[in-house]
Amino acid sequence: MKRVLLLLFLCWPLAISAVQDIYQFENGADEQRFRELLVLLRCPKCQNQAISDSDAPIAKDMREQVAAMVRAGHSNAEIVDYFVQRYGDFVSYRPPVTPQTLILWLAPLLAILGGGLLVLIQILRGRKVARGEDVL
């Protein structure tokens, strides 16, 4: 009995997540592409949500458009480009490197380099202290 109950509980979340999936595709590869595109495209209305998890009407329209284009055999790049032309770079979670988006791409690198520099300074300072030199 316990096992049966456990099994039922395990099935529950799967049933819930399946509700959203009303899009049918001819093959698994298309469905995989559809899922990838849904998290790559950003909802222009409820910003900072992908169109996969937004309830905004525009996100639903965009999902339908993506599904239609996937079924029609458009490549992922073509589909992303279709939306970027209409909504701008904002709509892609992987924006191209342009003067406006450069900071997005460089910021993590700068943070790592800056942090590394601080660590290096601390280490060098520690060595001087260990040798008994005056650091300040």
Added chain:
Amino acid sequence: MNKSGWLFIPLLAFVGLAILLASGLGRDTEELPTALAGKPLPTLQLPSLMRAGTEVNNELFLGHWTLLNVWASWCPTCYVEHPYLMQLADQGVRLVGLNYKDDLDKARQYLAKLGNPYLEVAVDESGSYGIDLGVYGAPETFIINPRGEVVFRYVGEVNERSWQQRFMPLWGEEKQ
């Protein structure tokens, strides 16, 4: 830099961050840049709301400066901006409406009750032309130049202030 100079680095970092964050305060993050700026209005082929059997197409925009206003009877802000659109129409501003994902009877009632500022209203029941325009809600208002190109897109309520500040500088302006 001398050694005590390093002490000021946290202060400088703080000031830099404060300036960066302060510049973001009060900025309207809802408004996205006009992706279609300088490009022709996407191919328009939609039925007219008021004239049954008539098609609205891009030719309507050629030769005149026009405001293309995306509206719907389900959109609360559209009711708010509607009196101002009536006023603009009275002043001779050429307005074309795009009725976006609406119930057609309700849309007609809306205009019958509140007045019709539009020269013509195109019906986009499915929202597909909205996607071509990069529309993500209503109201949105586009300036279209006499060559039928998109000059500017504005998201939100058109009123005296936004008209003066955002539209007027671009309205009727021809880039040489």
